[in-house]
Amino acid sequence: xxxxxxxxxxxxxxxxxxxxxxxxxxxxxxxxxxxxxxxxxxxxxxxxxxxxxxxxxxxxxxxxxxxxxxxxxxxxxxxxxxxxxxxxxxxxxxxxxxxxxxxxxxxxxxxxxxxxxxxxxxxxxxxxxxxxxxxxxxxxxxxxxxxxxxxxxx
Amino acid sequence: xxxxxxxxxxxxxxxxxxxxxxxxxxxxxxxxxxxxxxxxxxxxxxxxxxxxxxxxxxxxxxxxxxxxxxxxxxxxxxxxxxxxxxxxxxxxxxxxxxxxxxxxxxxxxxxxxxxxxxxxxxxxxxxxxxxxxxxxxxxxxxxxxxxxxxxxxxxxxxxxxxxxxxxxxxxxxxxxxxxxxxxxxxxxxxxxxxxxxxxxxxxxxxxxxxxxxxxxxxxxxxxxxxxxxxxxxxxxxxxxxxxxxxxxxxxxxxxxxxxxxxxxxxxxxxxxxxxxxxxxxxxxxxxxxxxxxxxxxxxxxxxxxxxxxxxxxxxxxxxxxxxxxxxxxxxxxxxxxxxxxxxxxxxxxxxxxxxxxxxxxxxxxxxxxxxxxxxxxxxxxxxxxxxxxxxxxxxxxxxxxxxxxxxxxxxxxxxxxxxxxxxxxxxxxxxxxxxxxxxxxxxxxxxxxxxxxxxxxxxxxxxxxxxxxxxxxxxxxxxxxxxxxxxxxxxxxxxxxxxxxxxxxxxxxxxxxxxxxxxxxxxxxxxxxxxxxxxxxxxxxxxxxxxxxxxxxxxxxxxxxxxxxxxx
Numbered sequence: 001x002x003x004x005x006x007x008x009x010x011x012x013x014x015x016x017x018x019x020x021x022x023x024x025x026x027x028x029x030x031x032x033x034x035x036x037x038x039x040x041x042x043x044x045x046x047x048x049x050x051x052x053x054x055x056x057x058x059x060x061x062x063x064x065x066x067x068x069x070x071x072x073x074x075x076x077x078x079x080x081x082x083x084x085x086x087x088x089x090x091x092x093x094x095x096x097x098x099x100x101x102x103x104x105x106x107x108x109x110x111x112x113x114x115x116x117x118x119x120x121x122x123x124x125x126x127x128x129x130x131x132x133x134x135x136x137x138x139x140x141x142x143x144x145x146x147x148x149x150x151x152x153x154x
Numbered sequence: 155x156x157x158x159x160x161x162x163x164x165x166x167x168x169x170x171x172x173x174x175x176x177x178x179x180x181x182x183x184x185x186x187x188x189x190x191x192x193x194x195x196x197x198x199x200x201x202x203x204x205x206x207x208x209x210x211x212x213x214x215x216x217x218x219x220x221x222x223x224x225x226x227x228x229x230x231x232x233x234x235x236x237x238x239x240x241x242x243x244x245x246x247x248x249x250x251x252x253x254x255x256x257x258x259x260x261x262x263x264x265x266x267x268x269x270x271x272x273x274x275x276x277x278x279x280x281x282x283x284x285x286x287x288x289x290x291x292x293x294x295x296x297x298x299x300x301x302x303x304x305x306x307x308x309x310x311x312x313x314x315x316x317x318x319x320x321x322x323x324x325x326x327x328x329x330x331x332x333x334x335x336x337x338x339x340x341x342x343x344x345x346x347x348x349x350x351x352x353x354x355x356x357x358x359x360x361x362x363x364x365x366x367x368x369x370x371x372x373x374x375x376x377x378x379x380x381x382x383x384x385x386x387x388x389x390x391x392x393x394x395x396x397x398x399x400x401x402x403x404x405x406x407x408x409x410x411x412x413x414x415x416x417x418x419x420x421x422x423x424x425x426x427x428x429x430x431x432x433x434x435x436x437x438x439x440x441x442x443x444x445x446x447x448x449x450x451x452x453x454x455x456x457x458x459x460x461x462x463x464x465x466x467x468x469x470x471x472x473x474x475x476x477x478x479x480x481x482x483x484x485x486x487x488x489x490x491x492x493x494x495x496x497x498x499x500x501x502x503x504x505x506x507x508x509x510x511x512x513x514x515x516x517x518x519x520x521x522x523x524x525x526x527x528x529x530x531x532x533x534x535x536x537x538x539x540x541x542x543x544x545x546x547x548x549x550x551x552x553x554x555x556x557x558x559x560x561x562x563x564x565x566x567x568x569x570x571x572x573x574x575x576x577x578x579x580x581x582x583x584x585x586x587x588x589x590x591x592x593x594x595x596x597x598x599x600x601x602x603x604x605x606x607x608x609x610x611x612x613x614x615x616x617x618x619x620x621x622x623x624x625x626x627x628x629x630x631x632x633x634x635x636x637x638x639x640x641x642x643x644x645x646x647x648x649x650x651x652x653x654x655x656x657x658x659x660x661x662x663x664x665x666x667x668x669x670x671x672x673x674x675x676x677x678x679x680x681x682x683x684x685x686x687x688x689x690x691x692x693x694x695x696x697x698x699x700x701x702x703x704x705x706x707x708x709x710x711x712x713x714x715x716x717x718x719x720x721x722x
Contacts, residue, residue, distance in 0.1 A: 014422075016440075023368065054423070077484070077569075078330075078483035086701060089701045114369075118169035120166060120200070120489035120490055122483065131169035
């Protein structure tokens with residue numbers, strides 16, 4: 001956690017910067033690890049249970065290391081109206097995982113998010129922040145296959 | 155002669171592929187200035203490219219990152235030219251978004267050339283009390299949702315004496331389906347900042363926090379650049395004090411839109427609301443007087459100061475002045491952002507601006523998960539804070555979802571699912587009540603509902619409203635109560651006849667293959683993830699998960715959802 005230790009030094013040692021510190025930790029590792037929680041708890045002199053409380057409260061924080069490709073399914077209103085639930089089904093069927101899970105090879109993880117903010121393209125997903133819109137089943141499967149083909153290489 | 159080329163690279167544009175278009179232009183066009191601009195609000199036409207010539211601008215829509223489109227644009231070709239539909243231009247009124255999508259968001263000079271920071275300069279020459287008075291006279295009401303008179307809030311804050319006074323810009327736009335604030339921050343960050351600085355001067359604030367969703371990286375980036383430029387140009391020093399501005403990223407909690415929850419989050423705690431009083435203007439961030447306004451509210455301020463309160467109040471209705479931004483999405487032709495004078499009818503927005511076909515729309519959901527639906531036969535209602543409230547909806551922050559032939563019970567269940575998950579858990583009625591309501595809704599959409607369930611929903615809905623501390627709980631039952639009011643027959647069909655009239659609820663539909671149209675191509679059989687279709691092309695509806703995969707792959711449209719059990 002040397003990276004986090006040095007990054008923390010730039011963050012003001014004030015409780016109001018606690019969320020910022022957790023965001024920094026997540027940027028480093030892709031999730032908030034047990035070690036990060038301990039380190040942040042020490043840095044701000046706040047009990048670990050308190051830090052855990054913050055992590056579990058805010059949707060942004062993940063406690064499990066995500067897969068190489070993070071699929072975020074938008075469940076905003078526009079996407080829901082335009083069939084987001086079906087898209088979710090198709091992804092789950094194709095990859096054999098449920099939201100919050102990783103595929104066995106840790107290539108994909110799936111999360112459902114509140115709104116990606118591109119409602120005019122509904123239904124949308126994003127994979128590692130690249131947005132794919134106006135999805136139908138065919139388009140979706142093609143996208144997933146292309147990522148699977150890239151596999152661990154890219 | 156082409157003077158320069160502007161490419162819209164707001165989030166919507168980028169999602170539609172604007173970054174690739176930008177790269178293509180940057181790589182291939184060397185002698186013309188290529189500028190990135192924000193969002194014009196026409197999400198349906200993205201990616202958009204505007205070519206400034208000696209004879210005015212030409213805008214292109216749906217631009218692809220290929221040579222054909224590049225050549226077409228450089229030759230000012232006729233293909234893919236964007237024209238604003240008359241039905242839209244007649245109804246819109248562009249004031250707050252005057253510069254959005256027209257200027258480079260992160261160019262201080264361009265903002266100033268277009269009249270930016272004039273209002274701040276004028277304000278600094280005025281007595282702070284006169285500014286507060288001006289905002290009061292303008293009739294501006296908070297654009298975040300509740301519609302509290304902005305000037306009144308400012309006067310509470312201005313009256314406080316304290317060692318530190320905090321100003322907060324609420325940019326935690328959490329309604330799924332709303333993106334007005336994001337668009338303003340991305341496209342005209344300086345305008346939002348100017349509004350904040352005027353407010354800081356008027357109420358005597360010393361510190362500004364911008365509390366922005368972490369999911370808006372571009373908004374955060376553009377605001378940070380604008381902040382730095384404002385500081386470099388000395389705009390954050392006035393009245394013998396230096397205003398410190400800090401951008402704080404929220405971490406994804408809908409409840410943090412509530413003032414006291416937002417303050418807890420700023421302080422580094424779980425974002426739970428607390429009882430008011432004391433109001434934040436009395437005791438907020440770390441006990442200091444704190445005033446919270448929404449992004450769009452701040453976006454209105456420069457105009458009020460520059461043009462005067464009476465000019466501002468000449469638009470809108472008596473109780474709700476000015477314009478309002480709406481994010482249109484759902485079942486309509488032209489989703490995007492629209493700025494309209496308050497008091498325009500819902501029909502004007504849905505059919506006129508949104509381009510939805512009359513007869514194809516069942517209802518609109520206004521105000522997101524805290525709002526309510528309004529059925530199509532009430533679309534003559536003017537959109538203002540008070541009229542909407544009387545119908546059981548709210549103005550909210552400006553999300554407007556057009557609902558076509560969808561199941562209203564399922565739509566209400568969706569919103570409730572959202573609020574139940576986002577409930578912070580502090581109040582019992584909100585925490586447990588929304589969960590019980592959600593279970594009941596799931597029971598109904600799952601085909602196990604009874605008439606008593608409908609009564610239960612109404613009863614517990616009223617109790618959650620009464621028993622919750624903050625607006626999240628107080629409004630969470632709205633989507634259910636409003637659909638019960640206007641679409642009760644749909645609930646009754648679900649519980650009494652076990653039918654979903656919109657054929658949406660999986661438990662209440664079957665999937666059927668029409669043998670007349672089927673060409674026996676086997677595509678559906680191969681596609682079905684659960685092997686529910688046999689060699690005779692008969693769907694085993696016990697196995698079928700209603701995933702629509704077969705319906706999507708069938709080239710002959712021979713497969714469809716039908717009422718369960720063959721009911722008509």
